[in-house]
Amino acid sequence: MLGTGAGPTPKAGRQPTAAVLLHGGAAYVIDCGNGVGPQLVRAGVALKTMRAIFITHLHLDHVADFGTLVTQAWSQLRVPIKLTGPPPLARMSELYRELFSVDLNSRVAEEGRTPLGDLMHVQEITGAGDCYADDNVKVTCLPVPHGGIDYAFAYRFDCADRSVVFSGDTSLSLALADFAKGAHTLVHEAVFPPALHRLAPLGGAKLLDRIMGAHSAVEQAALVASRAGVAKLVLSPLAPADGVTDDEWIAAARTEYAGEVVVGRDLLEV
């Protein structure tokens, strides 16, 4: 877990959403909240082992650093990275390279680097299905409901010995429970409603309505884990990002789910 805090406003204790799945010496990044590159390095993940990046949706706290992460890994990349996410990720990738063209062009001209665009292979997804496969892992995606945004996806990683599902941001989705059936671990976003009133002064009732309409209470995340029959539920990203104890998160999840509950924490290895 690289970043476990929901929302774009910086938090002292949690980075915005990002995770990395490690298997067979390769790294697969799920979401690119601001700071994902430094968090990967702090986690001891060699940037050159990155094979693919999966963006669940285009809210800033999940996508802000997608281009910066590839740029930070650039000097170590020998083969292209595949980026998968909703449209207009391809256009965003072009615009990123235009935005930072002074830096990017100078490194190509002066250091002889491969143009960054040649190392960013973007695949846009708009529906459920297979979206990635290599010798390590097969990845499938499922649209999930997330308020008014056009596209939000969950991703399922099937490895030879284990399967892991990442919900991304989603309101309660029983389709997600079906999607996660047979998986070992479900990483699911979670909101702790009793603590949300602390956010009210920032945006009032409208913000609270938006949060609860687009996200999952921790009990709902637990219900999905229970229906899916997974062995382990990892809660991440969390809203609010602080002020709720691990015991409180776990007790709330326990009302709907009997399996192992792990409260997400930055740099926690699961």
Ligand SMILES: [Zn+2]
């Ligand atoms: Zn979101």
